Amino acid sequence: MIADAFGIVYTGEEAARLKELTHSRSVAATPFGGRYRCIDFIISNMVNSGISNIGVIAQKNYHSLMDHLGSGKEWDLDRKRDGLFMLPPYVTRDNVGLYRGTVEALKSIGGYIRRSTQRYVLFSGSYTIFNRPFGHMIEQHINSGADITIMFNDNDILEEYDQYEDLRLVIGPDGRIVDLELNPYRSQNQNKSCNVVLMEKNLLEYLVEEASAHGLYDFTRDVLQRNVRKLKLFGYHYSGFVARLNSPQAYFKSNIALLKSDVRADLFDDAHPIYTKVKDEVPAKYGPTADVKNSIVASGCIVEGEVRDSLLFRGVYVAKGAKLSNCIVMQGSQIHENASLDCAILDKTVVVKRGRKLHGHEKFPIAIRKGSII
Amino acid sequence: MRKKQIVAMLLAGGQGSRLGILTSNMAKPAVPFGAKYRIIDFPLSNCVNSQIDTVGVLTQYQPLELNTYIGNGQHWDLDRIDGGVFVLPPYVKGKCGQWYSGTANAIYQNQMFVDQYSAEYVLILSGDHIYKMDYAAMLRFHIEKGATATIAVFEIPIAEASRFGIINIDDDKRIVSFDEKPKCPRSNLASMGVYIFNWQNLKAYMQADEENAASQNDFGQDIIPGMLQNGEVLYAYPFHGYWKDVGTIGSLWEANMDLLEDSPLLDLYDPFWRIYSRNPILPPHYVSAEASINCSLVAEGCEVYGRISHSVIFAGSYISHGAVVEDSIVMPGAHIGENAHVYKSIIDERAIIGQGVVVGAKPQKNLTIDNSLTGDITLVGYDMHIPDGTALPRGMVATKETLGYLYKKGGTTP
DSSP: OOOSEEEEEEOOOOGGGGGGGGSSSOGGGSEETTTEEHHHHHHHHHHHTTOOEEEEEOOSSOHHHHHHHTTSGGGTOOOSSSEEEEEOOOOOSSOOSOOSSHHHHHHHTHHHHHHOOOSEEEEEOSSEEOOOOSHHHHHHHHHHTOSEEEEEESOOSSOGGGOSSOEEEEEOTTSBEEEEEESOSSOSOOOEEEEEEEEEHHHHHHHHHHHHHTTOOOIIIIIIITTTTTSOEEEEEOOSOOEEOOSHHHHHHHHHGGGSHHHHHHHTOTTSOOOOOOOOOOOEEEOTTOEEESEEEOTTOEEOSEEESOEEOTTOEEOTTOEEESOEEOTTOEEOTTOEEESEEEOTTOEEOTTOEEEOBTTBOEEEOTTOBO | OOOOSEEEEEEOOOOOGGGGGGGSSSOGGGSEETTTEETTHHHHHHHHHTTOOEEEEEOOSSHHHHHHHHTTSGGGTOOOSSOEEEEEOOOEETTEEOOOOSHHHHHHTTHHHHHHTTOSEEEEEESSEEEOOOHHHHHHHHHHHTOSEEEEEEEOOGGGGGGSEEEEEOTTOBEEEEEESOSSOSOOEEEEEEEEEEHHHHHHHHHHHHHOTTOOOOIIIIIHHHHHHTTOOEEEEEEOSOEEEOOSHHHHHHHHHHTTSSSOSSOOOOTTSOOOOOOOOOOOEEEOTTOEEESEEEOTTOEEOSEEESOEEOTTOEEOTTOEEESOEEOTTOEEOTTOEEESEEEOTTOEEOTTOEEEEOOOTTOOOOOTTTTTOEEEOTTOEEOTTOEEETTOEEOHHHHHHHHHTTTTOO
8 A cells, every 4th residue: 555644753752761771872773673673673673664755853963773774675765756865863953963852853853844744644663673664554544534643562571670651541431532641650550652643744843833832842741641632632553563672671672672583573574674785695694503492583694503592693603602591682792612601792793702601691681882892 | 776897697507417316307507516515606705705796696407405504695695785696597588589599698698787787897607616715806807907808717637638628828828719619729728618798898798609509609719719809908816725616426536525624625614715615404413332433534414333434424324323325425314324325426415225225335337327427436326225234336326216226236235
């Protein structure tokens, strides 16, 4: 289906929550699932819905994001008509280039929104991971006569304390949202927002102008929450796998969840593939002493040691005698002879030297910053 | 059109009949290799890495797969404003028009393409070898020597020399004579089928060759001997490194197995000489708790529940619980059923091997198997479905016909 919609992806989320992992990158550019970056999922979802006009709002640390997205070629978004638009901040008379919130970000890209010719707009964050084209959601939005539709799910694998920007939808019998709870204390309500909001472009423009005229700057709090009664807000229920990468624990659990075949089948559904930047790596090579069980291994890896219940990103080297369990090892890291790691997240190009030992706990995985040598 | 110093012409028209059913629906250069590549990725990547950005790919046999694969060339960085990669099939010219009758004729019919770029030199490549080679260095050699033509040569064991075009040189590497598949070879320098010609000079020779009705319009048979006869200055450019003809089932299998060595002669990991290819849009592969993998290459999107040993597994394959794959090549999207055993075999794309099937089983006395192409390698064809419990004897080429014969003879007991 060809959607009469364009997409806006906001990547300025508070990156501090992922600690070491977002030291020098935005959450959107954080590696996930052995070969992807978080933002690949939302962009692929949009592309798989027939959306070919996507604006990506950058805020801080967006070099690695821009490097990743490039011209949008890998998502089939290098187009003459529409395509991928990187929208970095800039300094004007009205703003200093640093957004206090999503409303300010949307205001500053007013030109892009105005020029987009599609009727509907999908506004999304970048740290929520799922695989679902938006055709149904758009259909439901039109049929229900909603002003705004918010996607949600109610089967989160994560626990309460892992969450931030936790938006809960209280839904009435007719499907209409009667209340929105932001970071509720012990909420009984499991309907969590997936951070994807659909509305008409005209309404978005109006709401952004209205909010900023009142000095308000956060779209969730100042626009959605304030308008629960005034506007018709509907929830769109999604029952598949959803990961929200907003803490190291959540990051760890969501990656490890991919070792379950039903999660993989859902997140990597052949019918709508997840696109990412390709690296032209050699297929993974297993040596004579390799011993890999229950793990995900990306291309370019050379494995000679023991790997259990782990994810190896592209180009990882595990030497003979090294032991890994419950680890997430990002691109280009090296684990030398007889090193032993458990419950660790190794960022890109980390080197763990011969015989070193690192043991975290699943509730508190050790995250090692990019390029560290241990 | 901007002038190009050199244009590459890749001869990809061969049927590759010695690869049997592997080339029944695709040209030889499109045959998968090394868990993710296709043969043509090697010459194309060599071109790009040698800063040659204009490549004509001459096709005529089953070109669909190859055309689709090459696309606009973006995967090799060959989507250029000036130049890039072009698929050049034979076409009708005025009242006539003909298939490519030989390697030289294919280039002759596409003179306009090279002329467009006012190229000084033309690099002729073939699409059936696996190697990494710097063509730019060869061009420098060609220019330094002031040669009319330069032929890349590779030292081979003298025992095999009678299978190749053999080149005899003097101390300066100037070519003295060229023997096509000689019975008594005088040297062990084999022509690699990689030539650099001065374009204007080659054009004259091709024209003369076309007018000679007895000619086979072939570089090795006609053009090069003709140049030597006329006293042209031809040089041999020695190539050192890994070079393998993958024109037969046996050599294709060997070349794949070569990659599984501890430090293979063909280094695919060199960041400055990457081999580019069309990458599958698939997640990383999954290795289950009961699986085991040793001495193997495994590509994206595979799900491994069985045992893989000394094998090359392409993208999107499924190795079921209890299955064993040894010394084999499993091409994209193949499915190996539960408890199936696959020994020294090539399983073509999308083939389904049923439960408990044995591929490469012991030969049975009452069966006559045509293994003239395969030797002891068992081949399962594209999209074939091997029913549960079947035993395919060593060397068999499993197609609908041979499978019917096997069943008539009761080939269900391993």
